[in-house]
Amino acid sequence: MSGAVDPDYTVAHSRPKAFYESFERKEELQHQTHYCPGCGHGIVHKMLARAIDELGVQDRTILISPVGCSVFAYYYFDVGNVQAAHGRAPAVGTGIKRSRPGSIVIGYQGDGDLSAIGSAEILHAANRGENITVIFVNNAIYSMTGGQMAPTTLLGQKSTTTPDGRTAEHEGHPLHMSELLATLGAPVYIGRVGLGDNRQIAQATRAIKRAVENQVRGLGFSLVEVLSPCPTIWKMQPVDAQHWVRDVMEKTFPLGVFVDRTNEMQPPAGTNTAPAIGEIPRILGICAGDAGLAGEIPTSQTGELDLRVRVSGFGGQGVLLLGEVLAEAGMDAGLEASWLPSYGPEIRSGTSNCHVRLASSPIDSPLVMNPDVLVAMNEPSLKKFGAGVRSGGWILYNGAMFPPEYVREGVHILARDFTREADAIGDPRAANMVMLGVLLEIAAALPQASIDAALRQCVKQPKWIDLDERALARGRALLREFMERGAA
């Protein structure tokens, strides 16, 4: 040094700030990783940490640690950390990013995690174009668990579960995840890099930064697959393992950029803003106050009302709607109400039925096995539920002739071609409402205002409301006629 000016040096490359100063979540080795000598994970961690530093996103970053040797990635990264179940990082990342779009979500996965157990999650996250970054470390083996075959294990490569080497016939070919994902429409960037030599390392450093940067710019899904050495399980010296990446692995997994839509993608326009909290009930259609009641029955008039109805027919005959209007009207009139659609083994068989109860006291069971009124839109319904109608109850049957085998002592029967009645007032499909009209006239408990309100609640189209009102009136008239005839 004699005679020379003291040279001064500045730090050019040093431990990235995105790493903790010391690794306090670990019990020992506060400054070293837990990885084996020469392991690629440490190198990839450094590339990622450096990218986080350079992009200035440390505060916003959430790293998802996988299952595998890098399960403890959260020991090292001084960012928000979430540890995920095996293979599920892309789903976990989706859940985070969708709710926290300002965060920078980085999934870090190995080959077992991403290409085997998590193959569905990565495929769909990529296909949705989740705005996340995935680092896929491929070392062609299950290392943490001691060297079992991975989907990316090379043909001929020995593992503890392919002791004679992998064969295409038995285990299939090595899975090319990057190429596979590159067939999808959504990803912004998919590339494979390696850690096989200096040139590859420099390229990998750039690719990883790019994959994070794409997310920062809001462009969408980016994935970098890194061919990475595992000297321990490969049973090689670290430098030999590094060369094996370049000389052997790369032959099966060629490096390259498979998708790059960085220049054509646009960040999404402004995100959906949340409404004011006070607006939420209204948005949900939750009605304020009780002004909506159209026609509450004075309690004195209801006595102890307990109406049990079963409505049955085929799909498309308006069975469920009939019941719904009845229940809605009952509720509007201040009664307790329940409506239970056919729910049982027959749910998909084309038949349809529902149970409706209206009562002045709280309803215990919503199931109606012994109805006061059975509305049977067809014969099978009669067959199924006719015998259950309570003594003194009613069967309303859609058919001019009531099948004699279902006639029961003590049960009122009104059989009529209600479809024809509906046809006469404009549309055969209103048969259900004609029958409801009959039912309402029998029950005689609900104020007309409640029925009108219920109809408007359940039937949205004005032309149907008009038709249905006439159908209900027709039904009421039919019952009166029937009673008069009976009385005569």
Place this chain on the structure above:
Amino acid sequence: MDKLKPDRGLLKIDENECKGCGLCVEACPPRAIRIGDRLNHCGYRAAIYTGAGCTGCGICFMACPEPGAITVFRLVDRRTLPVSDSHVPVEGAVPCASN
């Protein structure tokens, strides 16, 4: 080579953080790193800087799997620096420019 001209770069290797994998030795273009003879506290023979030839390229840093085992410094070019520039002085690093 001008004996008085300092190296463009300088290395600091944390001997106790190094696991002796040798990737930096392999990576270093001017071959300025070697594996030492002494065992560190983990029982590894750590890499050491030979003391000369570092260009400050940083390739060893990126090739090293440990977060901070290697720190790479670069010579400050005083001709291009304003006088007030506050570059970070190197602590604990042995300048190796004038061997």
Place this chain on the structure above:
Amino acid sequence: MRKQLMKGNEAIVKSAILSGCRAFYGYPITPASEITEAAASCMPKTGGVFLQAESEVAAINMLYGASSAGVRCMTASSGPGISLMQEGISYMAGAELPCVIADITRGGPGLGNIAAEQSDYHQVVKGGGHGNYHTIVLAPHSVQEMADLTALAFELADKYRNPVVLLADGFIGQMMEPVEFSDHAVAPRLPAWAVAGTPESRGNLISSIYLGCDELEAHVRKLEAKYRRVEHDEARAEDWNADGAEILLVGYGIVGRILKAVTAEARAFGLNVGLLRPITLYPFPAARFRKFATQARVFAVVEMSNGQMVDDVRLALNGARPVEFLGRAGGNVPTHNEVLALVKKLARQYCPAHEPEEMAHVWRSGS
């Protein structure tokens, strides 16, 4: 608030959003699909996230992510889907992440059928996933309870940092009843432990891994202490005509409704019957069972399964009283008459003091 006629499945979603839920991830399955559909329609309008996941496995892990980020979140499924979610539920319990899962049960095992059964009790209440954990399980028996217990579920999930399952059957999910909601919407809050991508939350970690044996044991003990608090403070049950009842019927969900009707009719006969309906299945309201064991002569458990909750009743009573069981499976519902027949049989067997006059009509109506 005005009452509205609504399906149980829809009431869950509206109540969830009122409770501050802002993320729903799910996979369709009968008979829970209406929940997913209602969420698809309501979530975006209220500033929340809805996404149909590629599987139940993905859905529960999306919840894991959303919950990690401090968002109140939920999913809904049925038996086969809940089986697939067990992995994620175990992880969430381990990582102490709150979430609400609605299980609208169907028939099993395997593909079973889509009719209502209560055969998910074991997998939900006993923890179908691996490890030492519990989920809190709430069992609504009406549409109003679908709304009310959903609100409670979010509260308990946050309070205990634990998954909460709303265990309802297809009947309660599909049926419509008047329901009244709170007029107050809970504003989403960010818990201090969340990992939200902010400077303040940078130091936070969500994880269920404790590598050291002592470390994991300490974690398990901590969870255990939490479960003891839950058991002490949160057990709920409805007793209905249970005071002084000699025969106590026990059932949850739709069965609870059927048992109310049976109880009413049996009491009209002069039989001293009551109902004890667990509302929380975990924590099981064991203390209530012990209380009523001092009065009741026999407990009769009715389930739409081959006998799952009945185990907990037996444990709660610990032999203090006989426990009878009536179970139907395959989607069949224990009928009113079936249960009434059981009640009559038990009355003959356990309540002979009533003979002969009071009970004479019972013998006549037969069993």
